[in-house]
Amino acid sequence: xxxxxxxxxxxxxxxxxxxxxxxxxxxxxxxxxxxxxxxxxxxxxxxxxxxxxxxxxxxxxxxxxxxxxxxxxxxxxxxxxxxxxxxxxxxxxxxxxxxxxxxxxxxxxxxxxx
Amino acid sequence: xxxxxxxxxxxxxxxxxxxxxxxxxxxxxxxxxxxxxxxxxxxxxxxxxxxxxxxxxxxxxxxxxxxxxxxxxxxxxxxxxxxxxxxxxxxxxxxxxxxxxxxxxxxxxxxxxxx
Numbered sequence: 001x002x003x004x005x006x007x008x009x010x011x012x013x014x015x016x017x018x019x020x021x022x023x024x025x026x027x028x029x030x031x032x033x034x035x036x037x038x039x040x041x042x043x044x045x046x047x048x049x050x051x052x053x054x055x056x057x058x059x060x061x062x063x064x065x066x067x068x069x070x071x072x073x074x075x076x077x078x079x080x081x082x083x084x085x086x087x088x089x090x091x092x093x094x095x096x097x098x099x100x101x102x103x104x105x106x107x108x109x110x111x112x113x114x
Numbered sequence: 115x116x117x118x119x120x121x122x123x124x125x126x127x128x129x130x131x132x133x134x135x136x137x138x139x140x141x142x143x144x145x146x147x148x149x150x151x152x153x154x155x156x157x158x159x160x161x162x163x164x165x166x167x168x169x170x171x172x173x174x175x176x177x178x179x180x181x182x183x184x185x186x187x188x189x190x191x192x193x194x195x196x197x198x199x200x201x202x203x204x205x206x207x208x209x210x211x212x213x214x215x216x217x218x219x220x221x222x223x224x225x226x227x228x229x
Binding site for chain 1: 149158217221222
């Protein structure tokens with residue numbers, strides 16, 4: 001089974017802090033994604049990466065950056081956390097040429113910025 | 115740009131009955147995939163069913179089936195013999211075929227199954 005692991009399930013951070021959300025997948029997938037989920041808005045794409053050191057902006061990249069130094073790891077960085085970034089963050093991975101484009105998700109990271 | 119619309123924010127159904135969740139999408143492309151994901155209270159996103167746009171036959175997975183109407187750009191999910199464990203948020207999603215294409219989600223439908 002594909003496993004996507006998000007290291008932190010619940011975090012509370014102060015406004016202005018730098019926040020790192022880590023995600024690791026164990027299936028050698030090329031593509032990795034960071035989404036945020038808010039009530040009534042569904043899931044919105046923040047950034048995605050299709051290879052090591054490669055990244056593309058999603059629909060809501062403002063206030064975020066990402067890092068992909070190794071194929072299995074994709075990190076989301078909030079340079080200076082703000083209260084409007086309180087949300088649930090979902091990491092996902094996808095094999096490029098198999099599984100009918102199926103995307104596999106981690107369990108989510110709940111971030112509260114106070 | 116592609117969009118996905120789920121017009122039912124909440125639905126409820128009695129155990130053992132059948133319920134249908136609606137989804138429409140908009141795209142000018144012809145090759146794509148459609149998905150239904152389930153998110154129970156644990157928040158883990160679980161793939162329920164997948165449909166390739168080039169296939170006319172509707173996908174089925176046990177009690178879950180879809181009604182895919184490509185011309186109408188409609189992709190509804192039917193849950194038969196509803197069970198308490200089906201209580202969850204259901205998301206319809208779309209992605210273009212090939213390469214690195216993002217998954218676009220609808221806003222979700224919260225389904226409650228009552229005993």
